[in-house]
Amino acid sequence: MRIGELAALTGVSVRALRYYEEQGLLDPWRGPNGRRQYPQDAVDRVRLIRRLYAAGLSSRTIRELLPRAANGEATPELLERLSAERRRLDGQIGDLVHARGELDEVITLATESRRTGRPCPRP
DNA sequence: TTTCTAACA
DNA sequence: TGTTAGGA
DSSP states (O other): OOHHHHHHHHTOOHHHHHHHHHTTSOOOEEOTTSOEEOOTTHHHHHHHHHHHHHTTOOHHHHHHHGGGSSSOOOOHHHHHHHHHHHHHHHHHHHHHHHHHHHHHHHHHHHHHHHHHTOOOOOO
16 A cells, blocks of 8 residues: 555554654555555554554664564563563553542542532642 | 655744 | 655
8 A cells, every 4th residue: 555545544644654664664665656555564563653652662672673573583682672661661550540540539529529519628 | 636855944 | 743845
């Protein structure tokens, strides 16, 4: 498929797809017209890239991780880098869980206040 | 209309 | 990354 279709299917801008290629994350082949051609599974690949970027991984880490996402080969250095990312994500997840708990608390108090018609207790 | 490269706010 | 220029 061409870049426009991949962009529509993934919700990623055409510009971003070209950028991913520049970063070595995507490797489309060029048709005789010079236009980029992507395989069907590029859709999943782009979605994976988005998730990893969103999780805070660098393009370099993603680039080195992608070819090994399926099989189990990875250098000790990459493995250590990925473990560090994993630990970092664990920390973020912990923070998120905490933040969710605080929102839950406010929501609960506000809901209760509505039900009873009494103002929320001041913190 | 879509895509391409290159470069800049 | 968005945007813009200028060509295919």
